[in-house]
Amino acid sequence: MSKVTxxxxxxxxxxxxxxxxxxxxxxxxxxxxxxxxxxxxxxxxDALVDSGSDRNLFPMYFASKIGLNLSKHKPRKVYxxxxxxxxxxxxxNLWIGSSRYExxxxxxxxxxxxxxxxxxxxxxxKSIKFDEKEKFFYIEE
Amino acid sequence: MxxxxxxxxxxxxxxxxxxxxxxxxxxxxxEEVAKKLKKVKxxxxxxxxxxxxxxxxxx
Numbered sequence: 001m002s003k004v005t006x007x008x009x010x011x012x013x014x015x016x017x018x019x020x021x022x023x024x025x026x027x028x029x030x031x032x033x034x035x036x037x038x039x040x041x042x043x044x045x046d047a048l049v050d051s052g053s054d055r056n057l058f059p060m061y062f063a064s065k066i067g068l069n070l071s072k073h074k075p076r077k078v079y080x081x082x083x084x085x086x087x088x089x090x091x092x093n094l095w096i097g098s099s100r101y102e103x104x105x106x107x108x109x110x111x112x113x114x115x116x117x118x119x120x121x122x123x124x125x126k127s128i129k130f131d132e133k134e135k136f137f138y139i140e141e
Numbered sequence: 142m143x144x145x146x147x148x149x150x151x152x153x154x155x156x157x158x159x160x161x162x163x164x165x166x167x168x169x170x171x172e173e174v175a176k177k178l179k180k181v182k183x184x185x186x187x188x189x190x191x192x193x194x195x196x197x198x199x200x
Contacts, residue, residue: 015194045188061171081199113190
């Protein structure tokens with residue numbers, strides 16, 4: 001029996017260059033926490049559910065909050081539009097509410113928006129469906 | 142509503158109350174926000190990054 005949970009998109013804004021006016025944009029985001037083994041758990045933070053990202057990518061700050069020392073980890077390049085950032089990979093627990101998922105994430109001091117990618121987030125679930133019209137996404141376990 | 146309270150925080154990190162109705166602290170970096178939270182002794186927050194408004198997002 002599968003379990004499906006729906007999450008509302010979150011509202012942000014951008015300036016439309018055609019009209020120079022502020023427009024609304026809704027983004028599929030979810031509040032998560034992370035931890036390492038049985039150590040300290042991070043504060044809640046919003047992450048973008050991004051099917052275009054290969055992997056999870058979080059700001060380095062959250063690695064320090066859970067006591068990860070990544071100085072001996074091998075660097076990994078993560079390419080995006082406009083260049084790349086250097087990241088370091090670690091095994092983590094990812095928490096959605098009280099549900100814990102063992103996975104992997106990359107951490108970079110060059111990354112602002114936390115990203116949940118296909119390898120490390122999407123592949124934890126049976127499916128993730130986006131309803132752009134209703135501005136909801138649904139995670140099926 | 143939640144979006145409107147974020148208009149002052151373009152390209153910043155904010156710490157939101159659990160109901161997302163108010164901003165408890167903000168800053169250019171997460172470290173700056175954490176420092177401000179320590180001062181007001183709040184840790185029941187949600188960290189949220191507000192991207193710049195002068196473009197769309199393609200991370």
